[in-house]
Amino acid sequence: MRFQHGLLAAIGLTAALTSSPALAAEQAAINKGEVNVYSYRQPFLIQPMFDAFTRKSGVKVNVVFAKKGLVERLEQEGRNSPADLIFTVDIGRLSDAQNAGVTQSVSTPILTGVIPQSLRQSDGHWYGLTQRARILYVSKDRVPLDDAPKSYEELADPNWKGRICTRSGSHVYQVALTAAMIAHHGEARAKDWLSGLKANLARKPQGNDRAQVKAIKEGECDISLGNNYYFGLMLQNEEQFAWAQSVYPVFPTLAGNGTHVNISGMAMTKASPNKENAVKLMEFLTSNLAQQMYAEQNFEYPIAEGVPQSGLLRSMGKLKPDTLELDKVAENRPMAIKLINEVGYND
Amino acid sequence: MTPRKHQPVVGQARPHKGRAWILGGSVMAVIVASPLLAIAWIALFPSENIWPHLASTILPRHSWNTLLLMIGNGIGVFIIGSSTAWLVATSDFPGRRIFEWALLLPLAVPAYIVAFVYTDILEFAGPVQGLLRDIFGWQTKRDYWFPEIRSMGGANFVMSFVLYPYVYLLARAAFREQSASVLEASRTLGRGAWKTFFTVALPLSRPAIVVGTALALMETLADFGTVDYFAVNTLTVSVFDVWFGMGNAGGAAQIALVMLAFVVVLVSLERIGRRGRRYHNTSTRHTSSRFQLLGARRWLATTLCGLPILIGFLIPAGVLTRHAIVFFDESWNAAFFGFARNSLMLATMAAAVALAIAVFLAYGRRLSNPFFGVLSRIALLGYAVPGAVLAVGVLIPFATLDNAVDGLMRDWFGVSTGLILSGTVFALVFAYVVRFLAVGFGAVEASLGKIQPSMDMAARSLGAGPSRTLWRIHLPMIRGSLIAAATIVFVDSMKELPATLILRPFNFDTLATHVYQFASDELLEQSALSALTIVIAGIVPVILLSRAITNVQSQRRGAPSIGAIPTLTPAVPAAGAGD
Numbered sequence: 001m002r003f004q005h006g007l008l009a010a011i012g013l014t015a016a017l018t019s020s021p022a023l024a025a026e027q028a029a030i031n032k033g034e035v036n037v038y039s040y041r042q043p044f045l046i047q048p049m050f051d052a053f054t055r056k057s058g059v060k061v062n063v064v065f066a067k068k069g070l071v072e073r074l075e076q077e078g079r080n081s082p083a084d085l086i087f088t089v090d091i092g093r094l095s096d097a098q099n100a101g102v103t104q105s106v107s108t109p110i111l112t113g114v115i116p117q118s119l120r121q122s123d124g125h126w127y128g129l130t131q132r133a134r135i136l137y138v139s140k141d142r143v144p145l146d147d148a149p150k151s152y153e154e155l156a157d158p159n160w161k162g163r164i165c166t167r168s169g170s171h172v173y174q175v176a177l178t179a180a181m182i183a184h185h186g187e188a189r190a191k192d193w194l195s196g197l198k199a200n201l202a203r204k205p206q207g208n209d210r211a212q213v214k215a216i217k218e219g220e221c222d223i224s225l226g227n228n229y230y231f232g233l234m235l236q237n238e239e240q241f242a243w244a245q246s247v248y249p250v251f252p253t254l255a256g257n258g259t260h261v262n263i264s265g266m267a268m269t270k271a272s273p274n275k276e277n278a279v280k281l282m283e284f285l286t287s288n289l290a291q292q293m294y295a296e297q298n299f300e301y302p303i304a305e306g307v308p309q310s311g312l313l314r315s316m317g318k319l320k321p322d323t324l325e326l327d328k329v330a331e332n333r334p335m336a337i338k339l340i341n342e343v344g345y346n347d
Numbered sequence: 348m349t350p351r352k353h354q355p356v357v358g359q360a361r362p363h364k365g366r367a368w369i370l371g372g373s374v375m376a377v378i379v380a381s382p383l384l385a386i387a388w389i390a391l392f393p394s395e396n397i398w399p400h401l402a403s404t405i406l407p408r409h410s411w412n413t414l415l416l417m418i419g420n421g422i423g424v425f426i427i428g429s430s431t432a433w434l435v436a437t438s439d440f441p442g443r444r445i446f447e448w449a450l451l452l453p454l455a456v457p458a459y460i461v462a463f464v465y466t467d468i469l470e471f472a473g474p475v476q477g478l479l480r481d482i483f484g485w486q487t488k489r490d491y492w493f494p495e496i497r498s499m500g501g502a503n504f505v506m507s508f509v510l511y512p513y514v515y516l517l518a519r520a521a522f523r524e525q526s527a528s529v530l531e532a533s534r535t536l537g538r539g540a541w542k543t544f545f546t547v548a549l550p551l552s553r554p555a556i557v558v559g560t561a562l563a564l565m566e567t568l569a570d571f572g573t574v575d576y577f578a579v580n581t582l583t584v585s586v587f588d589v590w591f592g593m594g595n596a597g598g599a600a601q602i603a604l605v606m607l608a609f610v611v612v613l614v615s616l617e618r619i620g621r622r623g624r625r626y627h628n629t630s631t632r633h634t635s636s637r638f639q640l641l642g643a644r645r646w647l648a649t650t651l652c653g654l655p656i657l658i659g660f661l662i663p664a665g666v667l668t669r670h671a672i673v674f675f676d677e678s679w680n681a682a683f684f685g686f687a688r689n690s691l692m693l694a695t696m697a698a699a700v701a702l703a704i705a706v707f708l709a710y711g712r713r714l715s716n717p718f719f720g721v722l723s724r725i726a727l728l729g730y731a732v733p734g735a736v737l738a739v740g741v742l743i744p745f746a747t748l749d750n751a752v753d754g755l756m757r758d759w760f761g762v763s764t765g766l767i768l769s770g771t772v773f774a775l776v777f778a779y780v781v782r783f784l785a786v787g788f789g790a791v792e793a794s795l796g797k798i799q800p801s802m803d804m805a806a807r808s809l810g811a812g813p814s815r816t817l818w819r820i821h822l823p824m825i826r827g828s829l830i831a832a833a834t835i836v837f838v839d840s841m842k843e844l845p846a847t848l849i850l851r852p853f854n855f856d857t858l859a860t861h862v863y864q865f866a867s868d869e870l871l872e873q874s875a876l877s878a879l880t881i882v883i884a885g886i887v888p889v890i891l892l893s894r895a896i897t898n899v900q901s902q903r904r905g906a907p908s909i910g911a912i913p914t915l916t917p918a919v920p921a922a923g924a925g926d
Contacts, residue, residue, distance in 0.1 A: 036853055042864050062853035064770075065864070068591045069849035072739050073770075076746035080753050080766045082853070096594055168578070170588050206497050206578030218471040219487035237870075337592045341404035346580055
């Protein structure tokens, strides 16, 4: 009977494990006096701001991070969801959350005072926190500054055949850029642009924004699309420093207007159980202190006026953002994905 | 060998006694299948009909890629798994005793980590191409050709060397169990080792090898991390594009169901192809003598068995170790122990629960009828569903139940109970069980099937009920398989990522999610210690597993009371990984 005894012991051990510390942690997480966040952003990028908030207010911030599925989780959890806030890295997920009906409108003088109208939903269903520009990284060795493309539209020019790298066309950043292109030029011209860009790719879309700069360093392509803050992040990384050194950043225009920008943002959930704390955190993140941390640690563009950009951002050149409303970008996303599929961008 | 048309159904002997088991098993099967049923439910309500757009754009290519990847991986795991299993099971060559367990090691390394490591090594900036450039004086990428690791071929390479242990484990058991007389007869009749392998051993082990390959293919179908990293656009990528990009959950669920249908068709085809050809051994005298390989052949065998271990385990683990040492001071902190504790706890619980359910279902099938068989088969399909999709499938029944209870409590007592199960460790364990039950079930069912029904009948006629028979007769007899099943579920749960991300509680990280946070930003080095810990935590049970198997084998040899019982080999025998 020795085997059965072992089996019984194993069952007992499992039961003991189940009832111990993890479940206690569970209970703590839904305590009042805290604030609960579902985040599409990697925790190591926002944890410093949350820590600063906790130091200042005494309110603890609990986080669940995932790159997909959090809006679905909110939908299913419904009115009993423990989450108060949702953080995203682009406009698309914010509008997805709003469309799914899991956000609520919130408005305070501080929030509407600090965040420009163009960077928040008119009823307060979501707020932008930082701006990030989708810029070009251009090879120092192989493309003279004067020859570099001045606009996104030029990327479709046959001149650049076999010289451009991008990440997957279905990634939220690429989708947002394509959606902006549709908003400016209409569906047909946007599709032509996508086909032209596709024809110029040096390789099948792959990797993330940093990997494209690496490919330039390695001579595989001469121009890539990427978010502006990766320049700073690469310069800080021992291995990636050389990648960043091989390129210079270019701020292209869209429809002669300005550079395509996206936002990282936040929204209050419809079921938010700790509304008061949630508002505190939202307001804190728009404060000069937090905005400065975003600017200096993550190299994003602060949205609060008067908060200085980091030295590196200033040295990269002046950002003149596209004035297109972000709502329009969000609206055109499904169409953008269809066009991306139609031209077979990722094949 | 006696061909048999029908197998006796044990429960028919005493139809009333097994009812509780069948009822309980049915309830369990429905609960385990509930996430899949939820996905089927979503599929009924697409926000728009996605098929015309998909069919005219990405669907043909994504289907083709999926098919190619499955064919490639299928061939890969079959060749690597069955050839190494054959050598280890029937021959003697230097290092065989080590290879016996070491060939399982790649199971412990998550495929996406292997993908990262090989990209680092084989890409343009990696050491291999760097060395070639130094030797030949090439400068840029345009000067020479080198296979692109981020490609279909790369995905095939990586996945074959990570997934082959499923085939190896099952095939080795099958080869060991083939009665020596069959193989010896073949040799005596003038067939060489090769011919014996292809005409006797391989067909006899077909069910086992098929089960192993099917597991590998289901894993292939569900994979997102590796194919995404290698930019291979498969149907899984379509599912995510449609769901999380276009916001069309219904359309995405439909694609996921089509993928499942694909698996069902595949498995059925194989069954139909095998129908009427059941092979049963009449003797269980195991091969006692091994072929003594001589001369160069010995070392060829050693090389053949060493290669998969080198590629699937030693190189990735070596690279991780190097990074882990460099970043040790940053990584070795209190948080790290928290991640490790969470991972171990979840994996242990998942293994225990999955094993219990697997035994319940398998025993239910033994007692019961074809309807229950179909039900339990549905419960096993979770393994072929991408983790993130399954996670949403898990959310639905849990949240529905929680909100229903909460609604009732509010109505009746005016108190809110909130979410009781959603967002807890419980939901995570449940997701792992749904996802990995197939792996454990295969081993348990096959092993249970090998036990003569006359054992049941003897026990039952002596007055033991079905439960007592299971506890005193069956479980001890199949303990090797039980340990194997629990081990594989444990190791797979340690590695699980996408469902963990979506379903976890607040402030809750496992080793896998911690690794992912950095690896998704191409910063794998900084979390190499956690990655290495996943591997090490996987190795320990793998080695234990192998030792347990050896022990069981040697005990059997010394215990004629069990060994002498003529075994009735079932239709799917050797999933009996443990024997």
